[in-house]
Amino acid sequence: MYYLYILTLLALLISVFKSVDKTSKAVKIALKKFINILPAFVSMLILVSIILFLIPDKIILKYLGNNNKIVGIMLASFFGSVTLMPGFIAFPLCGILLKKGVTYMVLSAFSTTLMMVGVLTYPIEKEYFGTRVTILRNIFSFFIAIVVALITGIFFGEIW
Amino acid sequence: MTFSDKIKMSGFFAYICFVAASFIFNFNPGKLIGINFYSFSMEMLKLLPCAFILIGLFEVWVKRKTVEKHLGAKSGFRGYLWAVLLAGTTVGGLYVAFPIAYSLHTKGAKLSIIFTYIGASAICRVPMTIFEASFMGIKFSIIRLFASLPLVIVTSMLLGHYLTKRKYKILPGK
Incomplete structure (x- = not known):
């Protein structure tokens, strides 16, 4: 900083x-x-403050522990997309999840969508680039995150 | 003031009243929402003034020709390399990358390059990646970087190509 x-x-x-x-x-x-x-920015902050109240860390901890791989990835990428948190909160959270036995694949889906997909930053992105570009970029980013998660899973031997 | 501005303003005031009332009547969910708002605002206020001053200096000092040469239509592969390197040093997150990408584009950087910049500043900021590796292990970070960067560049090219063909123009004056 x-x-x-x-x-x-x-x-x-x-x-x-x-x-x-x-x-x-x-x-x-x-x-x-x-x-x-x-x-x-104020619109985004209002959205963030409400979403973080509705989806606190505890909920994320609870649901990402799900043992089913596909459900795990789906939930992880959902939470990652709709929330927004700075790295100094997100990665310690991932660290805790890892210790709890959550797979690298699921954490990759979570952290990559968290960083790349911004449902909450939509008000800002739209101001600069317009609605269509914002939606397209976020859809692309979402699929990138899924592919990255699968590749992570292959490298950590979590798929087979 | 347009109609949608009016809706936004009333939403904003409703939000403020709700949070204020929550503090007066000790309504916990509302208080938590207020605290979330405050802590995130503070987090952003630490970054945004610096980011916007640097953007201002960039707009005044950096010549359009320079940006066009390195990040413009004929920049080639090295343009993407610059975009990724620039992204590596960006702080904050998407919300800082958007105004920077916007300024780059108004100075002549092509679309695929600024999308690469946005994507890369989400996934390969250097301080963040080091922090990530300390919690997740270096193997995780390396796999994530090497898997996501090429995808970001390829999708940015696709998106840039598609939008250029559709004669997409960025909104002026932001």
């Missing part, structure tokens, strides 16, 4: 040093873009 602050500060300093005018223009662009997209 800190390297982002240092990088931004450095970039700003260099920019100011080279041209104050251009820097103030850049900050104005930043502010304008941020304000433009803010309503979409």
Whole structure:
């Protein structure tokens, strides 16, 4: 996290040093873009706050422990798609699941959909790229996640 | 203000009233939702100002020609490599990648490249992958990376090709 602050500060300093005018223009662009997209961010945050209440970690822990492989993958990719959590919550959760005996294949489906498929980021993605592209990209990503999960399963010997 | 804006605004106020009332009357589900909202907002506020300032600096300083040359229509395979490398250093997640990809595209990066960037920034951010490997083992991370990256690039090409053929234009002024 800190390297982002240092990088931004450095970039700003260099920019100011080279041209104050251009820097103030850049900050104005930043502010304008941020304000433009803010309503979409608030929509996303509202969705996130409700979904995380409806699907807390406990539920995910409970359902991913399912022994049936196909049901496991289906549930994992469903939970991964409709939730949103930062890596520092998601991977410790995966670590716990792994210790509980959940297969790598299922965890791969969960973590890949979590990262790539954004039902909750829909309000933001739609603002930038439009509804059609957003839906297409998410469908593609969902299938990528399923294929990746199957490949993971093959490599860990969980399919045969 | 359009009709859908009005619906959004009333939804937003209903949400605020619900959360506020939950805190006043000690209604636990509502309180949890409020706390979720707060903690996620804080998490994003740590990243977003930096991300948008960098986007602003990018728009002002980086020449269109440079972006077109490396990420544009004639960039070839190396364009995808740049997209993946750039994604590796991105922080946050999809919600940071979208505005960056948008700016790249307005500066001349082609569609398949920005979709590769978005997908790659979801799956191969370096700090996140290291963190993942520490919980799941290095084998898991490597398999996941090598299985997903080619798929991301191929589907991005397909999507880019399809949209270019359909004369897709990105929404202006975001």
